[in-house]
Amino acid sequence: MAVSRMTLADQYSGKDIRLQTGKEYGYALKLANATIRDTAASIQDETVVAVWLLGLYEMISVVLTHGRTAEGSLTEEEEWQSHISHVKGAMNLLRLRGLVQFTHPRSEKIFRVFKAAIQMRLFILNSVTSKDFDDLEIDVYNEEQEFVPSKTANKATSYFHRVARLLEKIKQFLIRSAKKPELVDGIKADGNTLLQFGEALDASMEGWSKDEPGWDIMPIRAEKAGSMWALYPSHAVYYFYSFWIYLYWLRFLSARVKLYEALIELRKSISSEAAPGGDQRRTSSTQNLHLSKYRTIIQMTAAELIGLTAYALGDVTPTGAFNSSASGRSPNGGFQEINVVATMQLVIPLKLLQRSSYPTATQKGAIDLAITHIGDGFRRQPLYLA
Numbered sequence: 001m002a003v004s005r006m007t008l009a010d011q012y013s014g015k016d017i018r019l020q021t022g023k024e025y026g027y028a029l030k031l032a033n034a035t036i037r038d039t040a041a042s043i044q045d046e047t048v049v050a051v052w053l054l055g056l057y058e059m060i061s062v063v064l065t066h067g068r069t070a071e072g073s074l075t076e077e078e079e080w081q082s083h084i085s086h087v088k089g090a091m092n093l094l095r096l097r098g099l100v101q102f103t104h105p106r107s108e109k110i111f112r113v114f115k116a117a118i119q120m121r122l123f124i125l126n127s128v129t130s131k132d133f134d135d136l137e138i139d140v141y142n143e144e145q146e147f148v149p150s151k152t153a154n155k156a157t158s159y160f161h162r163v164a165r166l167l168e169k170i171k172q173f174l175i176r177s178a179k180k181p182e183l184v185d186g187i188k189a190d191g192n193t194l195l196q197f198g199e200a201l202d203a204s205m206e207g208w209s210k211d212e213p214g215w216d217i218m219p220i221r222a223e224k225a226g227s228m229w230a231l232y233p234s235h236a237v238y239y240f241y242s243f244w245i246y247l248y249w250l251r252f253l254s255a256r257v258k259l260y261e262a263l264i265e266l267r268k269s270i271s272s273e274a275a276p277g278g279d280q281r282r283t284s285s286t287q288n289l290h291l292s293k294y295r296t297i298i299q300m301t302a303a304e305l306i307g308l309t310a311y312a313l314g315d316v317t318p319t320g321a322f323n324s325s326a327s328g329r330s331p332n333g334g335f336q337e338i339n340v341v342a343t344m345q346l347v348i349p350l351k352l353l354q355r356s357s358y359p360t361a362t363q364k365g366a367i368d369l370a371i372t373h374i375g376d377g378f379r380r381q382p383l384y385l386a
Contacts, residue, residue, distance in 0.1 A: 045110050051093060052114060054086075087121050090114065120251070120345075123164055123258065124352045127171075152212045156248040159205055163255040166201065170194055170262045177269055191270040198263050202256065202297075209249075214241045217249055217304065220311075221320035229310050229322065234366050235373065237307030239316040246311070247345060254349040256301045260294045261356060267291060298358040305349050306363065309370040312346040313377050314339035338377035347374060 094115065148154065173191055209215035217238050229236035240246045271287045310316050315323050353359050353367050 045107055048093060048097070048110050048114055051090060052117065084125050087118060087125055090118050091122070094118070119160075120254070120348055123160075123254065124348050126167070127258075127261070150212065152209060152215045153248055155205070155208050155211075156252050159201070159208070160251045160255045162201055163259045166194070166198055167258060167262050170198075170266050174265065174269055188270050191266055195263060195266055195270070198259055198266075202259060205252070208252075215245055218320065220316055220322075222322050224322075227322040229315070232309075232369065232373070234303070234306055235370055236310035236316070236322070238304060239308075239311040239318075239320050241318055243339070243342060246308070246342065250305075250345055250349060253301050253305050254352060257298055257349070257352060257356065260298050260301075261358065264291060264294050264358075267294075295358050298356070299360055299363065302353050302356075302359045302363050302367075305346070305353065306366045306370055308346060309373055312339060312342040313373065314342065338374075343374045343377060347371060
């Protein structure tokens with residue numbers, strides 16, 4: 001109820017509705033905490049769904065208040081830490097449920113949905129330089145429940161998981177190299193092995209979407225003139241034939257950004273000891289070339305994610321045309337309904353890019369605007385949950 005009412009509150013700017021929403025959310029949070037402390041109740045399907053909805057409330061709240069400052073609103077860092085706390089709690093819930101979640105088809109379905117949501121959020125929130133998830137007791141990057149009868153889908157899933165596992169190895173390497181600087185040569189050798197593996201892993205994905213028809217990310221065919229996207233051309237660049245393919249591409253693109261962010265940290269760590277003698281200048285030049293290449297790849301990937309905004313909002317048809325007119329209204333006279341699931345999935349990597357140091361200044365502005373577009377979509381279309 002709180003999740004649905006929140007979008008109504010923002011649409012009508014109703015103070016009474018906002019107060020009621022806050023009370024309902026607080027009451028739901030209190031009940032959820034009490035339920036989780038109950039050993040028997042904490043492993044029930046209803047508890048998992050309730051926790052997921054509470055996380056959804058916070059995510060939608062973040063989108064709706066993006067760019068707005070109000071009394072009591074969270075800072076960007078407080079918002080980030082709140083997401084970290086939610087993911088830790090969700091992972092603990094999965095651990096507590098254990099094999100119980102495989103005893104019934106409904107429970108197993110909830111597990112798969114919940115695990116996928118945790119995976120993406122954990123992947124975005126964790127980094128090779130943070131200590132927020134050093135004490136994980138459950139491995140969510142297990143592929144055995146995720147393979148499907150599609151070679152291309154499985155390749156994207158495998159890439160996502162292999163990047164996640166590589167990031168953990170890079171994280172451990174950075175910790176070890178900081179603790180034992182005297183073992184420079186051995187550490188550098190290990191670091192170079194990780195670098196080579198990461199670059200080879202990404203190279204192995206070249207043309208990954210070509211094996212099966214319909215898997216490519218495609219340029220939007222329609223002219224932007226006459227649509228609302230004429231003012232925001234960088235947000236309406238790509239589309240897909242299938243929503244499910246879009247979800248796999250989001251995982252691939254997010255993993256690619258995280259991979260190259262980690263490779264930048266890794267290469268900086270390996271090169272922190274200056275090369276002796278006359279090799280120093282050549283080493284520095286090579287280092288800068290590699291770092292420039294990594295940053296360029298991140299920026300290219302960021303452009304692809306930003307370019308999916310119109311598609312995520314549901315404003316691009318399966319044939320690459322626009323639904324909206326210049327006024328932002330559909331031909332039938334009402335606002336085009338947004339794709340709630342697609343937009344919320346795009347917000348996650350957009351938040352990653354928002355915190356990243358490597359997108360250009362122009363891209364940073366476009367990321368901010370993309371999240372604003374999504375918030376506007378929610379404001380004109382209240383979210384109803386049965």
